[in-house]
Amino acid sequence: MSLVKSVQVAAHPAxxxxxxxxxxxxxxxxRAAGEFRARLGGRTVWNVSSTAAGGGVAEMLQVLVGYAExxxxxxxxxxxTGDAQFFAITKRLHNQIHGQAAGGPLNGDxxxxxxxxxxxxxxxxxxxxxxxxxxxxxxxQAAGLAPAxxxxxxxxxxxxxxxxxxxxxxxxxxxxxxxxxxxxxxGYVFSRRQYVPAWVPAHKAWIIPPSIDPFSPKNxxxxxxxxxxxxxxxxxxxxxxxxxxxxxxxxxxxxGTVARPAExxxxxxxxxxxxxxxxxxxxxxLKDMPGVMAGFAGHVAPGGNGYLVLAGPAVTGVADDPEGxxxxxxxxxxxRDLPAAARARVLLVTLPLEDLDENxxxxxxxxxxxxxxxxxxxxxxxxxxxxxxxxxxxxVVGSAVGGIVDQIAPGTGILLPDPRDGAAFGTAVxxxxxxxxxxxxxxHAAQDHVRGNYVGDLHLLRYDEMLTALISQG
Ligand code: UDP
Numbered sequence: 314m315s316l317v318k319s320v321q322v323a324a325h326p327a328x329x330x331x332x333x334x335x336x337x338x339x340x341x342x343x344r345a346a347g348e349f350r351a352r353l354g355g356r357t358v359w360n361v362s363s364t365a366a367g368g369g370v371a372e373m374l375q376v377l378v379g380y381a382e383x384x385x386x387x388x389x390x391x392x393x394t395g396d397a398q399f400f401a402i403t404k405r406l407h408n409q410i411h412g413q414a415a416g417g418p419l420n421g422d423x424x425x426x427x428x429x430x431x432x433x434x435x436x437x438x439x440x441x442x443x444x445x446x447x448x449x450x451x452x453x454q455a456a457g458l459a460p461a462x463x464x465x466x467x468x469x470x471x472x473x474x475x476x477x478x479x480x481x482x483x484x485x486x487x488x489x490x491x492x493x494x495x496x497x498x499x500g501y502v503f504s505r506r507q508y509v510p511a512w513v514p515a516h517k518a519w520i521i522p523p524s525i526d527p528f529s530p531k532n533x534x535x536x537x538x539x540x541x542x543x544x545x546x547x548x549x550x551x552x553x554x555x556x557x558x559x560x561x562x563x564x565x566x567x568x569g570t571v572a573r574p575a576e577x578x579x580x581x582x583x584x585x586x587x588x589x590x591x592x593x594x595x596x597x598x599l600k601d602m603p604g605v606m607a608g609f610a611g612h613v614a615p616g617g618n619g620y621l622v623l624a625g626p627a628v629t630g631v632a633d634d635p636e637g638x639x640x641x642x643x644x645x646x647x648x649r650d651l652p653a654a655a656r657a658r659v660l661l662v663t664l665p666l667e668d669l670d671e672n673x674x675x676x677x678x679x680x681x682x683x684x685x686x687x688x689x690x691x692x693x694x695x696x697x698x699x700x701x702x703x704x705x706x707x708x709v710v711g712s713a714v715g716g717i718v719d720q721i722a723p724g725t726g727i728l729l730p731d732p733r734d735g736a737a738f739g740t741a742v743x744x745x746x747x748x749x750x751x752x753x754x755x756x757h758a759a760q761d762h763v764r765g766n767y768v769g770d771l772h773l774l775r776y777d778e779m780l781t782a783l784i785s786q787g
Contacts, residue, residue, distance in 0.1 A: 316394040317437040320365045323565055325379030325528070327770075333527045334770055342770040346384035349777050352784055357387040358447045359467075361438070363403070363454035365392045366669065369523070369697060370451055370474050375564065376526040377776070380769055391441070393434040393455060402427050406453040409487035411692070412477045418486045431457040439465055447780055450498070453491060460497040468783040470500035474523075475694050476508025478715065488512060499783055504695050505716055519779040522719065524772035525700050525763065530561050530569065530673035532704055535681055541585050543678035547575040549622060549662060551582040561674040569670050571678070576627065578648060579660035583620040588684035588746055592698075593676050596625045596640040599692045603647045604735065608689065610655035612739020619746050624662040624679055626672070680705050684752065685745045691732050693717050699726075700767045703759035708752045710741045720767070725759040 327346075331339040360378065364371050374390055381388035395403070402423050405416045419427070435458055442448070444466030450458055451472045459469045477484065488510055495501070502519045503509050509518045525532050535543070542558035544550040559571040583589060590609060594600035602623050609621040628638040644661055651659060664675050680686060686702035688711040695716035702709045703725065711717040712732035721728050727741040745752040 315437055316434050317441075318365070318392045318394075320374075320378075320390040320392055322375055322378040322382060322390060324383040325376060325526075327380045327383045329528060330380075330768070330770055333764060334768055338770055342773065343384070345774055345777050346386060349781070350384075350386055352781060353387060356443070356445050356447060356784070357389055358449065358780060359442060360388070360390045360449045360451065361393060361455045361458060362390070362451040363393055363395060363400075365390075372529075373523060373772075374451075376524075376529065376769060377772060380773060384773075391438065393431070393438075393458075395430045395434075395454065398423075398426055399430040400454075403452075403454045406487050406490065407475060409483040410453065410473070410475050410477070411694075412479065412481050412483050414481075414483040414486070419490055424490065427457055431455075432461070434458065435461040438462070442467055447783055449502075453487070456491050457494045459494050463497040463499075468500075468786065469498045470502055470519075470779065470783060471495055471498045472502040472521075473508065474504065476503055476505065477692065478505075478507040480510065484510070499786055500779060502779060505719060519775070519782075521772065521775040521779065522716070522767065523695050523697060523700075524767045524769045525697065525704055526769055527704065528562070530564060530670045531677050532701060533562055533677065535561065535674075535677060540678045540681045543571045543674060544682055546571050547573075547662070547664075547675055547678075548577050549575065549582065549660065549679070551584045559674075561670070561677070563670045569668070569674065571671050571674050573665045573667065573671060575624075575665065575675065576663045577660055578645060578662075580657045581620075582660075588619040589622050589679075589682055590619055590685045590687060590742055590746070591622045591624065591679050591683035592687045592689065593624045593679060593701075594688070594690075594698065596628060596637040596644070598636075598640055599690055601689050601691050601732065602640070602644050604691075604733065605687055605689045605738070606644070606647055606651065606659055608735035608738035609659065609742070610651050612736055613742050613746070614655040614658055616743050617746065619658070619684065621659045622662055622679060622683075623660070624664060624676070627663045627666050629663075676701070677705075680707060683707050684749075685710060685742050687738070687742065688712065688717060689729065689732055689738055690714055690717065696720065700763050703756075704763045704767075706753075706756035706760040708745050708755040709759065710738065710745070720762075721759075722762050724755065725762045726755060 378390050446467050448467045448469045449472050462469050501513045502521050504522050563569040628641045664672050680702050686707045686709045688699050690712050693715035699720045709726040713728040713730050
């Protein structure tokens with residue numbers, strides 16, 4: 314069995330982006346693609362990551378590689394294999410890059426294991442590549458491949474999808490471990506300028522924020538009837554699910570339907586006209602779901618109508634995320650402790666993961682139906698849920714941390730200077746619930762902001778610029 318697998322991605326028709334970005338931007342993309350193909354000559358651009366499905370990196374590569382395919386650029390995607398120990402090591406590096414020291418520094422045996430797994434993958438990778446090819450290594454899992462690839466003449470960039478605004482012993486530990494590998498790279502890509510560590514030479518650092526795909530099951534347009542039918546099927550909205558109206562377009566272009574219920578903890582159910590305050594997150598301490606609940610119960614529920622929906626992935630049976638189950642259990646306890654009147658208006662929702670497109674359509678419906686979307690994170694790399702909510706013309710109340718600060722521009726949502734300030738959170742949410750006109754204006758400004766900054770054509774053009782610089786260094 315081979316360690317390195319090629320991921321086949323269906324071409325995503327780039328022409329359909331025109332509906333969203335307009336003719337001028339579409340033409341610029343097509344022109345840039347033609348010029349990029351010419352510059353590329355016989356070279357191939359290889360993405361190397363550690364998983365083909367699940368997680369933001371895989372989701373984004375599916376889209377970007379799909380558009381590149383349609384635009385005729387030779388962009389490929391390979392996935393490497395590791396064992397449980399390898400992924401435990403890379404998860405620790407991931408946490409360290411987020412400034413969390415849990416697990417301590419990696420020891421010599423762990424360093425050897427990381428090197429051995431990547432050396433075995435490199436043996437299979439190298440024969441696929443030609444000396445002048447361009448390689449994007451994604452995240453700590455693939456970082457250690459840089460020296461072997463560079464030694465064979467490839468031009469290598471490391472793409473970090475994570476980071477924090479500051480440095481501490483934990484981030485220092487991660488860089489001490491990764492630097493001997495990463496020094497071999499010719500470029501370094503981060504989502505925010507603040508995430509670039511001091512050791513990266515300024516001229517080799519590139520800032521490329523993530524993007525959303527307006528046509529994915531997560532973000533595609535759904536009419537109001539479909540949204541309500543999906544929410545009723547999930548069991549979030551009161552009443553029986555009207556049959557047959559839960560259709561959406563799958564990632565591969567086929568038709569899907571939402572058929573599964575979500576698992577819901579809640580005493581009552583909102584009716585279709587009740588305003589919803591929604592936060593969609595993994596069950597992660599840094600997303601502060603209990604803080605959202607406390608802020609809603611203390612400062613939103615007493616003043617008027619509205620329900621809070623906290624939604625995240627199903628936790629039962631997710632063996633590799635014990636923390637998710639523990640955080641969800643903490644939310645259940647906090648929910649039981651809420652004052653009765655507030656508890657009746659708070660729903661904890663876990664979304665089935667059997668069918669990822671269906672899961673995405675559920676998130677889409679929740680975000681579209683929301684009167685207000687919140688992302689009260691204590692720390693955040695980028696915060697795709699913010700861009701997703703803004704794209705749906707929803708007003709977002711988000712903590713002023715990490716990438717949320719970049720996304721919520723003045724007038725496009727409300728930034729909370731102190732993520733732990735429940736009263737300020739409540740006031741912001743209440744203001745938007747009580748002023749639908751202002752909320753709607755903000756939502757539309759938010760959608761324009763996402764269109765202007767976080768749609769795939771811009772993401773591709775930023776990669777074009779970075780890869781062009783790598784080619785010209787060669
Ligand atoms: N998400 C999802 N299903 C869920 C919960 C979250 O698809 O049940 C998605 C969410 O819509 C977003 C991503 O997971 O696209 C989370 O990305 P984000 O950058 O917000 O946070 P991260 O989880 O990477 O810290």
